[in-house]
Amino acid sequence: MLRLYNTLTRKKEIFKPIEKNKIGVYTCGPTVYSYPHIGNLRSYIFSDILKRVLLYNGYKVKHVMNVTDVGHLISDADIGEDKIEKAAEKEGKKAGEIANYYLKIFKDDFKKLNILSPDIWCKATEHIKEQIELIKILEKKGFTYKTDDGVYFDTSKLKDYGKLARLKIEDLKAGKRVDMRDKKNKTDFALWKFSEEPRKRQQEWQSPWGVGFPGWHIECSAMSMKYLGEHIDIHTGGEDHISVHHTNEIAQSEAATGKKFVNYWLHGAFLTFKGKKISKSKGGLYTISKLEEKGFEPLVYRYLILTAHYRKQLDFNLDNLENAKNSYQRLKNIISKIKDDKENQRLQESKILDSPENSKSREFSRFSVSKISKRQEEISDKKYLEEFEKAINDDLDMTSALAVLWNLIRDKKAEGKINTIKKIDEIFGLDLLKKEKIKIPEKIKGLIVKREKARKEKDWGMADEIREKIKKLGYLINDTKEGAKLERI
Numbered sequence: 001m002l003r004l005y006n007t008l009t010r011k012k013e014i015f016k017p018i019e020k021n022k023i024g025v026y027t028c029g030p031t032v033y034s035y036p037h038i039g040n041l042r043s044y045i046f047s048d049i050l051k052r053v054l055l056y057n058g059y060k061v062k063h064v065m066n067v068t069d070v071g072h073l074i075s076d077a078d079i080g081e082d083k084i085e086k087a088a089e090k091e092g093k094k095a096g097e098i099a100n101y102y103l104k105i106f107k108d109d110f111k112k113l114n115i116l117s118p119d120i121w122c123k124a125t126e127h128i129k130e131q132i133e134l135i136k137i138l139e140k141k142g143f144t145y146k147t148d149d150g151v152y153f154d155t156s157k158l159k160d161y162g163k164l165a166r167l168k169i170e171d172l173k174a175g176k177r178v179d180m181r182d183k184k185n186k187t188d189f190a191l192w193k194f195s196e197e198p199r200k201r202q203q204e205w206q207s208p209w210g211v212g213f214p215g216w217h218i219e220c221s222a223m224s225m226k227y228l229g230e231h232i233d234i235h236t237g238g239e240d241h242i243s244v245h246h247t248n249e250i251a252q253s254e255a256a257t258g259k260k261f262v263n264y265w266l267h268g269a270f271l272t273f274k275g276k277k278i279s280k281s282k283g284g285l286y287t288i289s290k291l292e293e294k295g296f297e298p299l300v301y302r303y304l305i306l307t308a309h310y311r312k313q314l315d316f317n318l319d320n321l322e323n324a325k326n327s328y329q330r331l332k333n334i335i336s337k338i339k340d341d342k343e344n345q346r347l348q349e350s351k352i353l354d355s356p357e358n359s360k361s362r363e364f365s366r367f368s369v370s371k372i373s374k375r376q377e378e379i380s381d382k383k384y385l386e387e388f389e390k391a392i393n394d395d396l397d398m399t400s401a402l403a404v405l406w407n408l409i410r411d412k413k414a415e416g417k418i419n420t421i422k423k424i425d426e427i428f429g430l431d432l433l434k435k436e437k438i439k440i441p442e443k444i445k446g447l448i449v450k451r452e453k454a455r456k457e458k459d460w461g462m463a464d465e466i467r468e469k470i471k472k473l474g475y476l477i478n479d480t481k482e483g484a485k486l487e488r489i
């Protein structure tokens with residue numbers, strides 16, 4: 001039984017799909033005018049975990065993610081420059097080039113972080129027709145009005161406007177000042193904006209109301225309806241989307257169709273730095289490539305994200321990333337040892353069987369051994385797997401799920417560990433069973449050569465001394481028939 005926290009009801013609810021087995025999930029995708037920062041990527045690790053949990057539970061998932069390549073204004077509201085147009089002007093490039101360049105980096109980062117690609121990526125600029133059609137419906141139903149600079153949605157026409165964010169319209173009226181221009185209500189928002197001067201913008205289209213471009217919110221309503229239908233199961237985004245973007249998506253969609261738009265609204269909390277939201281406008285702190293340059297592989301960042309619940313803000317700094325790096329490395333080392341032990345055990349078993357003393361019982365033993373090893377491969381530890389499933393199905397509780405994994409690998413009595421870890425990694429996506437290529441530092445390489453020389457000269461004292469030196473540098477040397485093998489401590 002999967003339970004998810006629904007922002008709409010502010011409760012954890014039992015998840016009930018609209019169709020028995022098929023689930024539609026829409027995730028608000030990136031605005032592709034700049035490098036994705038680690039905060040953006042936290043949001044997409046969250047939607048990835050959600051998707052993996054749905055798949056784990058046996059659902060078929062159609063996951064749609066939009067690409068905002070027009071209409072998102074600097075202010076996040078209806079005033080100011082278009083983020084893509086501004087970046088294109090600054091970099092002296094075409095708007096489309098800007099969008100494709102940054103989208104590619106997003107996709108590369110998704111791969112590095114093992115974020116499953118959405119089933120459909122859809123660009124706002126490729127769905128202008130659908131957006132115009134939706135605005136026409138809203139116009140026909142009397143929800144719009146025209147001003148000098150665009151076509152607006154009249155929020156006072158909707159009884160339950162603001163229900164997602166629990167906006168108190170009266171407080172808003174008295175609250176912070178909004179540049180109203182010709183808007184009738186503070187919360188009204190643009191569906192279509194007119195170009196200030198024709199052909200000054202790179203991206204503009206003809207519409208029944210004048211040349212211009214769509215507002216930021218209408219793209220998500222139009223594209224989610226196109227690909228997932230008018231009523232969908234789950235919609236996700238960052239917590240900053242609750243009060244405006246998602247509130248307005250609900251308003252337009254429900255006004256147009258007269259139906260409930262989304263059953264479950266899920267929001268990921270911010271990644272912060274010194275308590276403040278990491279944001280593109282303030283430089284974005286780090287990208288994944290920057291972290292790589294600093295010696296942190298992308299999955300270390302994914303591990304860090306899994307240590308916090310998706311609804312809790314996580315304060316980022318390089319110290320907690322370093323801790324995540326150490327824990328992740330330790331986790332992989334222990335798992336690699338479990339794998340090696342299993343291999344050795346298998347080798348031992350086949351050696352015993354091949355020895356002449358065993359020839360009499362060979363046939364029987366072979367049979368039982370092959371059965372045992374098969375059983376070991378297939379069996380997973382029921383107790384731990386149940387605990388793990390309980391955690392992931394309790395509103396994607398990754399912190400508890402990670403604790404289950406740590407307990408499992410330390411438990412000497414647990415059964416079928418490797419297979420259990422494989423199942424667990426379907427959710428974590430941490431490549432826990434992938435053989436790691438150790439990049440040996442030059443200094444260690446030198447010491448190994450020295451030690452080999454000492455061993456050849458039978459200078460055991462020196463060989464041991466060098467082994468200790470290597471150990472202090474974080475590596476353990478094992479002498480095997482095939483030569484010295486290195487392992488990270």
Ligand code: AMP
Nearest residue numbers: 030031039040043237238270271277278
């Ligand atoms: P944008 O590209 O600015 O449209 O943002 C893409 C996604 O990243 C949205 O879902 C945002 O809510 C999310 N986001 C932006 N900043 C952060 C942050 N600091 N922490 C978590 N998510 C964020």
Ligand code: ZN
Nearest residue numbers: 028029220245
């Ligand atoms: Zn959206």
